[in-house]
Amino acid sequence: GQNIDQPTEMTATEGAIVQINCTYQTSGFNGLFWYQQHAGEAPTFLSYNVLDGLEEKGRFSSFLSRSKGYSYLLLKELQMKDSASYLCAVHSSASKIIFGSGTRLSIRP
Amino acid sequence: DGGITQSPKYLFRKEGQNVTLSCEQNLNHDAMYWYRQDPGQGLRLIYYSQIVNDFQKGDIAEGYSVSREKKESFPLTVTSAQKNPTAFYLCASNNRGGGLGNTGELFFGEGSRLTVL
Numbered sequence: 001g002q003n004i005d006q007p008t009e010m011t012a013t014e015g016a017i018v019q020i021n022c023t024y025q026t027s028g029f030n031g032l033f034w035y036q037q038h039a040g041e042a043p044t045f046l047s048y049n050v051l052d053g054l055e056e057k058g059r060f061s062s063f064l065s066r067s068k069g070y071s072y073l074l075l076k077e078l079q080m081k082d083s084a085s086y087l088c089a090v091h092s093s094a095s096k097i098i099f100g101s102g103t104r105l106s107i108r109p
Numbered sequence: 110d111g112g113i114t115q116s117p118k119y120l121f122r123k124e125g126q127n128v129t130l131s132c133e134q135n136l137n138h139d140a141m142y143w144y145r146q147d148p149g150q151g152l153r154l155i156y157y158s159q160i161v162n163d164f165q166k167g168d169i170a171e172g173y174s175v176s177r178e179k180k181e182s183f184p185l186t187v188t189s190a191q192k193n194p195t196a197f198y199l200c201a202s203n204n205r206g207g208g209l210g211n212t213g214e215l216f217f218g219e220g221s222r223l224t225v226l
Binding site: 031042089095100102 | 157203216
């Protein structure tokens with residue numbers, strides 16, 4: 001079977017750092033995506049990892065370990081506008097891309 | 110501007126009726142997708158298509174049908190066989206990953222919110 005797990009909810013403080021974890025078990029692996037989704041809107045692309053290691057893009061970084069089936073999204077210098085859901089998605093086989101249930105992140109002042 | 114257009118944005122349906130959601134893209138992408146999202150949940154894959162005249166079932170295809178007669182268009186029909194169709198439906202497209210700088214990221218439309226009365 002295929003399974004992607006993320007924590008359901010997280011809370012963090014403005015200006016702090018938060019790490020959102022994602023573990024996956026899929027039939028095939030061609031890359032892992034992180035998306036941000038604000039309530040009532042479509043997801044927007046944040047990052048992509050296909051090789052092991054850390055990809056940094058401004059305040060956001062994403063890490064992948066293929067041998068462990070594990071990724072995390074790291075958000076630094078948190079801002080109130082970062083309050084959103086964060087979706088982990090795996091490109092499993094051919095064109096198939098499947099999503100986890102998402103992590104709802106709340107930022108408190 | 111290039112992008113994905115979904116219509117209608119809001120749709121109300123009576124029980125027992127079929128409805129069709131439109132999805133058009135002018136990004137020249139090969140692959141197109143339909144996802145369903147329920148409140149507080151992630152995205153679940155309904156159908157996807159890698160190329161014109163070909164499509165595959167996703168994880169929750171029962172009660173839905175699609176066609177891919179043109180590269181630009183991938184309409185989704187929600188049939189009366191779908192027992193709980195009230196949801197937010199998202200269409201997406203991408204070019205297959207691989208190649209320099211091509212992540213295969215999904216580009217999404219703004220979504221269609223279907224409510225069954």
